[in-house]
Amino acid sequence: MPISAGGVAMGAWPRVAMEASELWVGFVGAGRMAGGLVRGLLQAGKVPASNVLASAPSDKNLDAWRELGCRTTHCNLEVVYRSTLVFLATKPHILPGVLEEIRPAVGSQHIVVSLVAGVTIQTLQRAGAMVFSRGSNAGDEEAALLKSLLSSCGLCEEVPESYIDIHTGLSGSGVAYVYLFAEALAEGAVKMGMPGALASRIAAQTLLGAAKMLLETGEHPAKLRGDVCTPGGTTIYALHQLEKGALRATIMDAVEAATNRACDMAKD
Amino acid sequence: ISAGGVALGAWPRVTMEASELWVGFVGAGRMAGGLVRGLLQAGKVPASNVLASAPSDKNLDAWRELGCRTTHCNLEVVYRSTLVFLATKPHILPGVLEEIRPAVGSQHIVVSLVAGVTIQTLQRLLPPGTKVLRIMPNLPCVVQAGAMVFSRGSNAGDEEAALLKSLLSSCGLCEEVPESYIDIHTGLSGSGVAYVYLFAEALAEGAVKMGMPGALASRIAAQTLLGAAKMLLETGEHPAKLRGDVCTPGGTTIYALHQLEKGALRATIMDAVEAATNRACDMAKD
Numbered sequence: 001m002p003i004s005a006g007g008v009a010m011g012a013w014p015r016v017a018m019e020a021s022e023l024w025v026g027f028v029g030a031g032r033m034a035g036g037l038v039r040g041l042l043q044a045g046k047v048p049a050s051n052v053l054a055s056a057p058s059d060k061n062l063d064a065w066r067e068l069g070c071r072t073t074h075c076n077l078e079v080v081y082r083s084t085l086v087f088l089a090t091k092p093h094i095l096p097g098v099l100e101e102i103r104p105a106v107g108s109q110h111i112v113v114s115l116v117a118g119v120t121i122q123t124l125q126r127a128g129a130m131v132f133s134r135g136s137n138a139g140d141e142e143a144a145l146l147k148s149l150l151s152s153c154g155l156c157e158e159v160p161e162s163y164i165d166i167h168t169g170l171s172g173s174g175v176a177y178v179y180l181f182a183e184a185l186a187e188g189a190v191k192m193g194m195p196g197a198l199a200s201r202i203a204a205q206t207l208l209g210a211a212k213m214l215l216e217t218g219e220h221p222a223k224l225r226g227d228v229c230t231p232g233g234t235t236i237y238a239l240h241q242l243e244k245g246a247l248r249a250t251i252m253d254a255v256e257a258a259t260n261r262a263c264d265m266a267k268d
Numbered sequence: 269i270s271a272g273g274v275a276l277g278a279w280p281r282v283t284m285e286a287s288e289l290w291v292g293f294v295g296a297g298r299m300a301g302g303l304v305r306g307l308l309q310a311g312k313v314p315a316s317n318v319l320a321s322a323p324s325d326k327n328l329d330a331w332r333e334l335g336c337r338t339t340h341c342n343l344e345v346v347y348r349s350t351l352v353f354l355a356t357k358p359h360i361l362p363g364v365l366e367e368i369r370p371a372v373g374s375q376h377i378v379v380s381l382v383a384g385v386t387i388q389t390l391q392r393l394l395p396p397g398t399k400v401l402r403i404m405p406n407l408p409c410v411v412q413a414g415a416m417v418f419s420r421g422s423n424a425g426d427e428e429a430a431l432l433k434s435l436l437s438s439c440g441l442c443e444e445v446p447e448s449y450i451d452i453h454t455g456l457s458g459s460g461v462a463y464v465y466l467f468a469e470a471l472a473e474g475a476v477k478m479g480m481p482g483a484l485a486s487r488i489a490a491q492t493l494l495g496a497a498k499m500l501l502e503t504g505e506h507p508a509k510l511r512g513d514v515c516t517p518g519g520t521t522i523y524a525l526h527q528l529e530k531g532a533l534r535a536t537i538m539d540a541v542e543a544a545t546n547r548a549c550d551m552a553k554d
Contacts, residue, residue: 032513129491155491163480170475170485171492172514173521177528178496179511181467184534186507188541189456194449199456200500200507205415205441206457208497209408210464214490216411221465221472221486227298228407228462233383234551235459238544242463242536248470250531255474258524265520 023047023149026083028076028098030056030065033115034089037153040128042068044152055079080105085145089115092265111142128154129171133161165266169259177254182207289313289435292349293320294342294364296327299381300355302410303439308334309412310438321345346371351431354380354390358551361385365393372398377428379403379418383454384552387421387447399424401432404450405439406458414440415457419447451552455545463540468493 025047027034034054041047049069055076056062062072073079080086080102090098095116106112113132130150134143143158150156159167182203189199213224229235242248291313293300300320307313315335321342322328328338339345346352346368356364361382372378372395379401380390390400400421408414416436420429429444436442445453468489475485499510515521528534 128495129488154495166475166478166480168520169478170471171488173524174471174492175496176511176514176521176525178493179507180528180533181537182500183507184537185456185460185541188538189452191538192452192455192542192545194452202415202457204497204500206460207464207493208501209406209413209415209440210461211490211494211497212411212413213408214468215494221469225462225465234454234544234547235462237547238459238540239462241539241543242466245532245536245539247466247536250528250533251467251470252474252477253527253531254524255471256478257527258520259478261520261523
């Protein structure tokens with residue numbers, strides 16, 4: 001007897017299609033990470049909102065999804081039944097229970113993508129940094145689909161799974177190191193007499209400009225750094241301070257600590 | 269008197285329309301090059317309206333490739349331009365100002381990019397009444413993501429300030445400030461890009477230590493910087509708020525941040541901004 005949930009006869013599944021516009025996309029879990037990803041996808045016009053279904057235990061997060069035009073439910077199974085591409089976006093400790101719950105509904109037509117670790121999502125278009133790995137049954141077609149879908153959100157690269165924890169330490173958490181850096185840059189300027197709001201704007205713009213130079217010139221950061229260093233000029237005086245403060249070692253410590261924590265959490 | 273075939277009695281008509289503006293650069297080095305690339309890419313000024321001078325062809329080849337006109341004669345730049353950017357090295361500027369002074373008139377807008385040279389000095393070395401502004405850009409103007417601040421001299425009015433701002437906003441953030449902020453901007457942003465490059469290098473190297481190949485690590489590091497910068501600029505939220513948003517309790521981020529605090533990262537960066545700013549002030553006094 002066909003099982004029905006939410007009025008949809010489960011025997012009649014949506015036709016499987018690799019066309020992104022015909023793709024039925026589901027999210028199990030609707031928190032910040034999932035929200036960032038779906039905003040990026042919708043903004044890029046990759047998937048119509050009406051093709052997106054998200055589940056969460058309460059309405060707390062789901063209101064925002066409905067405002068975007070997505071469908072919502074409290075039933076994880078419904079997401080799996082009604083979607084081809086299923087993103088898992090629960091908290092790590094919840095995931096095992098959820099997997100056990102949805103397992104009976106998962107079939108060969110599904111592409112299951114876990115966001116539970118190692119994906120950095122920015123809510124803004126084309127500024128994210130994401131890496132993904134494939135399981136043994138996900139082939140070139142699935143990888144290409146995911147990459148094409150997510151490239152609208154930023155840099156999206158396939159990597160060996162061992163890199164995912166490193167990516168967490170470098171980029172997932174890395175954005176926080178940049179926010180700290182921006183705060184300190186602005187505060188240095190405030191100490192020297194610049195008002196805070198202006199200093200903050202200039203600090204952020206400085207980060208943006210330097211990042212664009214790195215990405216668009218493709219030059220080694222050390223080369224670009226050298227280009228700015230006029231002999232006896234202001235920059236080399238500043239860089240001496242950064243070396244005295246062991247800035248590089250401190251940042252490497254941070255990436256290492258975050259990566260190790262990610263590995264430890266994965267073992268739990 | 270004639271120079272280069274143009275009768276110098278017949279000057280280009282003065283106009284505030286950017287597209288009809290005749291723009292000159294005295295000095296054609298890296299910073300000037302960054303600025304003109306930004307202007308041209310944004311379509312603010314046609315390349316044929318730009319004339320740059322330099323002692324040798326070394327820098328000027330690149331300008332010709334962009335479609336700009338070039339010369340070895342500073343006076344020609346002043347005669348043929350309305351908006352004149354001064355972009356020489358600091359120790360060369362006084363000599364250049366003495367050279368071009370006879371040709372500077374009330375129709376000119378003189379904008380100095382020269383580090384450490386104050387508006388007071390510029391006004392002293394140019395004819396009385398000259399409209400003078402001083403600007404400090406940074407190199408990412410090349411990719412139209414620059415950060416620039418400028419100040420006006422006593423004869424530069426709202427119209428000149430508005431023209432400069434409208435022209436240069438195509439290269440990035442462009443704000444008018446009191447002259448005392450210019451040295452701070454040097455320490456924060458002019459030199460600041462170098463601190464970011466160092467930061468990017470270290471981020472990537474941390475990932476390499478953990479096992480990621482360097483090229484991938486560098487790309488991700490740069491993209492991480494870009495994304496965080498965009499979040500700051502586009503949300504307008506305080507960096508501490510955005511930082512907190514990323515800190516899941518007991519998660520990877522807070523472990524990393526603890527390392528950054530142990531390493532006194534913030535104090536180190538403030539030291540750098542201070543050192544660069546102080547150096548800028550010292551250089552200005554020379």
